[in-house]
Amino acid sequence: MNIEQANQQAVDRMMEARPVLVGIGTARDVIPGMQDNLLLHAGAPITWERASGPMRGAITGALILEGKASSEAEAQQLVESGEIKLEPCHHHNAVGPMAGATSASMAVYIIEDKTYGGMAYSNLNEGYGKVLRYGAYSEEVISRLTWMNETMAPVLKAAIEASGGIDIKALLAEALHMGDEGHNRNKAGSILFLKALAPHIARTCGDSNVAGDVLQAIGDNALSVLNPVMAAGKAMADAAHGIEGSTIVSTMARNGTDFGIRVSGLGDQWFTAPVATPQGLYFPNFSADDASGDIGDSTITETVGIGGFAMAAAPAIVTFVSGTPKDAINTTMEMYEINFAEHKYFTMPQLDFRGTPTGIDIRKVIETGITPRVNTGIAHKEAGVGQIGAGLVRPPMACFEQALIAYAEKYGI
Amino acid sequence: MPYFSYTMSIIKTEIRQGAYYDSIILMQLQAGLADLSGVENVGVMMGTEANKALLKQTNLLTAEAKSALPDDLIIAVQGHDEATVIEALTKIDELLVKRHSAIEEMDYLPQSIEAASKMLPDANWVLVSVPGRYAADVAREALRFNKHVFLYSDNVSTDDEIALKNEAASKGLLVMGADCGTAIVNGIGLGFANQVRRGPIGVVGASGTGLQHVTARIHQLGSGITHALGTGGRDLSETVGAITTRQSLDLLSRDPDTQVIVLISKPPAKSVADNLLRLARSSGKPVIINFIGYHHPAEIPGIQFARTLDHAAELAVMLIKLASTGKPTKVASSTIETTETPEMKLNQARYLRGLFSGGTLAYEALLVLQDYLPVVYSNAPLDEAYKLPNLQTSQSHTIVDLGDDEFTIGRLHPMMDNRLRIQRIQHEVNDPEVALILLDVMLGHGAHPDPASELAPAIQAALEQAKNAGRNLEIVTLVCGTDEDPQDMAAQIEQLQNAGAHVETNNETAVRYVGQQLQSLNQTSGLAPVSLSTLDQPLAVINVGLESFTASLQTQQAAVIHVNWRPPAGGNQKLMDILARMKK
Numbered sequence: 001m002n003i004e005q006a007n008q009q010a011v012d013r014m015m016e017a018r019p020v021l022v023g024i025g026t027a028r029d030v031i032p033g034m035q036d037n038l039l040l041h042a043g044a045p046i047t048w049e050r051a052s053g054p055m056r057g058a059i060t061g062a063l064i065l066e067g068k069a070s071s072e073a074e075a076q077q078l079v080e081s082g083e084i085k086l087e088p089c090h091h092h093n094a095v096g097p098m099a100g101a102t103s104a105s106m107a108v109y110i111i112e113d114k115t116y117g118g119m120a121y122s123n124l125n126e127g128y129g130k131v132l133r134y135g136a137y138s139e140e141v142i143s144r145l146t147w148m149n150e151t152m153a154p155v156l157k158a159a160i161e162a163s164g165g166i167d168i169k170a171l172l173a174e175a176l177h178m179g180d181e182g183h184n185r186n187k188a189g190s191i192l193f194l195k196a197l198a199p200h201i202a203r204t205c206g207d208s209n210v211a212g213d214v215l216q217a218i219g220d221n222a223l224s225v226l227n228p229v230m231a232a233g234k235a236m237a238d239a240a241h242g243i244e245g246s247t248i249v250s251t252m253a254r255n256g257t258d259f260g261i262r263v264s265g266l267g268d269q270w271f272t273a274p275v276a277t278p279q280g281l282y283f284p285n286f287s288a289d290d291a292s293g294d295i296g297d298s299t300i301t302e303t304v305g306i307g308g309f310a311m312a313a314a315p316a317i318v319t320f321v322s323g324t325p326k327d328a329i330n331t332t333m334e335m336y337e338i339n340f341a342e343h344k345y346f347t348m349p350q351l352d353f354r355g356t357p358t359g360i361d362i363r364k365v366i367e368t369g370i371t372p373r374v375n376t377g378i379a380h381k382e383a384g385v386g387q388i389g390a391g392l393v394r395p396p397m398a399c400f401e402q403a404l405i406a407y408a409e410k411y412g413i
Numbered sequence: 414m415p416y417f418s419y420t421m422s423i424i425k426t427e428i429r430q431g432a433y434y435d436s437i438i439l440m441q442l443q444a445g446l447a448d449l450s451g452v453e454n455v456g457v458m459m460g461t462e463a464n465k466a467l468l469k470q471t472n473l474l475t476a477e478a479k480s481a482l483p484d485d486l487i488i489a490v491q492g493h494d495e496a497t498v499i500e501a502l503t504k505i506d507e508l509l510v511k512r513h514s515a516i517e518e519m520d521y522l523p524q525s526i527e528a529a530s531k532m533l534p535d536a537n538w539v540l541v542s543v544p545g546r547y548a549a550d551v552a553r554e555a556l557r558f559n560k561h562v563f564l565y566s567d568n569v570s571t572d573d574e575i576a577l578k579n580e581a582a583s584k585g586l587l588v589m590g591a592d593c594g595t596a597i598v599n600g601i602g603l604g605f606a607n608q609v610r611r612g613p614i615g616v617v618g619a620s621g622t623g624l625q626h627v628t629a630r631i632h633q634l635g636s637g638i639t640h641a642l643g644t645g646g647r648d649l650s651e652t653v654g655a656i657t658t659r660q661s662l663d664l665l666s667r668d669p670d671t672q673v674i675v676l677i678s679k680p681p682a683k684s685v686a687d688n689l690l691r692l693a694r695s696s697g698k699p700v701i702i703n704f705i706g707y708h709h710p711a712e713i714p715g716i717q718f719a720r721t722l723d724h725a726a727e728l729a730v731m732l733i734k735l736a737s738t739g740k741p742t743k744v745a746s747s748t749i750e751t752t753e754t755p756e757m758k759l760n761q762a763r764y765l766r767g768l769f770s771g772g773t774l775a776y777e778a779l780l781v782l783q784d785y786l787p788v789v790y791s792n793a794p795l796d797e798a799y800k801l802p803n804l805q806t807s808q809s810h811t812i813v814d815l816g817d818d819e820f821t822i823g824r825l826h827p828m829m830d831n832r833l834r835i836q837r838i839q840h841e842v843n844d845p846e847v848a849l850i851l852l853d854v855m856l857g858h859g860a861h862p863d864p865a866s867e868l869a870p871a872i873q874a875a876l877e878q879a880k881n882a883g884r885n886l887e888i889v890t891l892v893c894g895t896d897e898d899p900q901d902m903a904a905q906i907e908q909l910q911n912a913g914a915h916v917e918t919n920n921e922t923a924v925r926y927v928g929q930q931l932q933s934l935n936q937t938s939g940l941a942p943v944s945l946s947t948l949d950q951p952l953a954v955i956n957v958g959l960e961s962f963t964a965s966l967q968t969q970q971a972a973v974i975h976v977n978w979r980p981p982a983g984g985n986q987k988l989m990d991i992l993a994r995m996k997k
Contacts (some may be wrong), residue, residue, distance in 0.1 A: 369983050370524060397983075404988060
């Protein structure tokens with residue numbers, strides 16, 4: 001099999017995977033290899049010493065939620081002593097937005113790939129403001145997480161199971177026709193998610209006040225579908241991973257310090273380089289000086305051909321960088337240069353229903369000098385503050401250069 | 414009469430899970446499938462209850478469709494037969510992606526040839542003017558996407574040029590250059606080109622300014638050009654071997670609009686020049702050559718040597734006028750007083766006619782000629798497909814055994830009676846396409862006592878007739894006998910030679926000589942032909958390099974897309990090398 005054939009097989013699998021949200025479980029029960037003394041985080045492996053502010057804050061918050069620590073200092077001690085281990089979500093079939101902190105007792109979405117049988121997991125989305133994923137761990141953050149775990153998760157679990165599963169791929173394809181790009185803008189997708197859940201919540205939740213609270217939480221949070229979408233992305237990317245000889249990127253993820261990628265034909269090796277700071281719009285009283293480095297597993301969306309790559313479908317997003325709808329189209333056009341295929345199922349009305357650019361080819365990234373464009377939220381650089389804006393960012397070219405050299409070595413080129 | 418209607422119709426259903434499509438897209442898919450031949454009815458809809466009811470009304474609700482879920486896409490196709498329906502179902506993806514047209518108001522500048530060719534799918538040329546260090550790779554990429562290349566860049570190595578041209582030739586593509594300054598294809602100038610009228614003269618040139626000068630001069634003289642094809646200055650070197658020039662000559666010789674071909678170049682390598690002269694001679698069209706400073710050989714039918722670029726243009730225009738008026742016309746010349754009329758005796762003669770009296774010799778000639786000519790017709794061919802349809806009339810290359818029973822009914826064998834062969838020689842000479850006549854002359858007991866006394870005058874008359882008609886004709890005779898034969902072999906040979914025949918006494922030698930002569934008259938470029946559509950399709954260009962070329966093509970209203978080119982891998986040689994190796 002030559003490179004072209006290997007890549008074709010990888011992107012075919014990526015596109016033919018059919019991730020369906022089948023339920024909710026507790027991390028320790030469902031995530032492979034999950035343990036009580038293990039914390040999962042976004043991006044490539046990281047140590048406390050090198051972790052960014054938001055990452056440290058999220059680790060602290062997760063340990064507070066687990067009742068293992070009560071302060072950042074205690075959290076640091078637990079992690080540095082090795083009592084608590086840190087591992088990437090990606091090493092456990094999981095993904096998480098921003099810091100991605102996932103602890104053993106957290107509720108997680110369960111995605112099943114109905115085509116190839118793979119499983120993927122993601123925590124639940126907390127909404128806006130001071131939230132764990134941006135490194136906030138105040139009491140209100142912890143009490144919200146507790147409510148999500150104890151109240152919202154069982155309601156969603158019952159509804160999802162009653163629905164027979166929610167097809168996230170079909171939902172995404174429809175949302176792309178409604179102004180979403182699936183990463184930073186999920187307004188339509190979250191409403192479609194709410195629409196899919198609502199009748200089942202009404203039927204399965206005995207307490208109408210609780211049902212109302214959960215429906216409101218899902219409906220008010222335009223990012224509520226992001227986490228199932230990311231887990232769906234993980235399932236699609238994993239289907240494309242491990243194809244011998246393929247130069248297709250199967251993971252892009254950020255831990256706030258390093259940007260890491262993995263390549264389908266290069267096994268589980270990470271290729272990392274320091275993250276950039278996103279360019280974008282900031283909430284009042286914040287500026288680029290306050291911004292943390294790029295962080296989160298949500299780049300799994302771009303990895304599978306949506307997010308920044310589907311920018312043409314979501315012109316509203318370009319206002320993050322003072323762009324015009326034409327810039328949105330140009331962003332997608334640029335991404336065609338470095339992707340191997342055009343998506344069979346994810347199409348964009350703005351480009352006459354052309355498929356989204358799918359399957360980043362490291363050869364093309366190196367050749368053209370074009371790195372992927374990522375739509376992302378921006379975290380405050382200090383732990384505990386939370387989200388301060390949203391914008392656009394690119395991975396460092398060095399990740400792709402390392403990967404190409406590793407490919408040449410592995411395959412004797 | 415019993416009447417019965419018999420319709421056999423097949424329905425097949427494809428269910429796609431997790432595929433969301435806008436309803437308009439589904440309606441277009443439905444229409445697209447319904448348009449396929451043999452398809453009678455199509456239903457494309459999501460599996461909701463309401464949609465299933467609709468399918469039921471049109472009898473398309475199969476068991477699979479019935480069990481589809483609301484999120485499932487149902488595609489039901491009804492057709493004449495199973496093959497039709499299966500074929501239709503295979504078209505679904507094609508129809509779904511068929512819609513990718515360029516979006517208006519798109520101002521995106523692609524950064525690669527691949528992206529550019531998706532934005533301008535009709536692009537047939539890539540114009541390369543990037544720095545020489547990168548130019549060969551860009552050209553290679555263009556060939557990978559099956560585009561012709563106009564390689565303006567210089568500083569491309571000879572090895573790269575040869576490799577590019579060989580790859581192009583194997584794909585039926587042209588690489589003009591490297592260092593090609595000028596071309597005009599189908600009315601559109603590439604690189605530097607003058608605004609020249611369309612007309613009947615085709616030009617091939619290894620020199621950019623030479624091409625410009627000749628095409629401009631043709632325009633000034635009131636005529637015009639079909640196409641002007643550049644080759645790059647090194648094309649006629651021994652190492653490159655005129656690959657592009659040969660392709661271009663071949664292309665123009667097949668182009669129905671080109672009536673006269675002009676070939677200009679600095680002096681080529683001798684071996685290359687010889688090869689090109691043979692090719693030009695076989696083009697079937699008048700060729701005017703100006704190998705600047707080249708001492709041309711003796712007169713070659715069909716080829717006229719011009720002294721200068723101006724002279725080349727003037728001769729070409731005069732030939733066109735001569736052809737249209739039937740009489741010599743003086744062309745007004747501001748530079749050189751051109752008074753002579755071009756003597757363009759177009760040599761169409763290229764065929765062999767072998768008129769044998771000995772059957773075995775004829776058979777052996779057919780065998781030996783296989784090494785030289787793909788097809789030889791005969792009354793007794795090696796392959797029945799090449800049986801002469803009419804024994805009295807030769808066609809293309811022909812060898813007849815006049816000693817065969819079909820010819821000897823009611824007359825003596827041609828070894829004894831020369832009349833039939835003499836008649837046939839006269840017949841063949843009247844055909845302007847005949848270049849060579851091959852005869853055997855059998856001596857010995859029982860044969861005609863003095864065959865040369867009858868054949869030699871016929872040979873002489875034939876050669877004179879051809880000469881008077883301005884044609885090249887050669888007559889080769891094989892004399893079979895011994896010095897003790899009654900006819901006096903030496904005298905027989907002398908008579909034939911005096912008449913102008915080329916004489917051999919060994920059959921294989923004679924036939925091989927004939928084969929070589931004919932091969933050079935039936936010269937081909939030796940390369941896969943470039944499709945004529947290269948010349949008559951509207952030019953659509955991907956421009957990689959100088960922006961002014963994009964502007965110039967836009968001015969000429971050609972379809973063009975500019976590639977915002979940057980050095981690959983940011984110019985990092987190590988990464989570029991890896992990428993290059995990965996492409997192998």
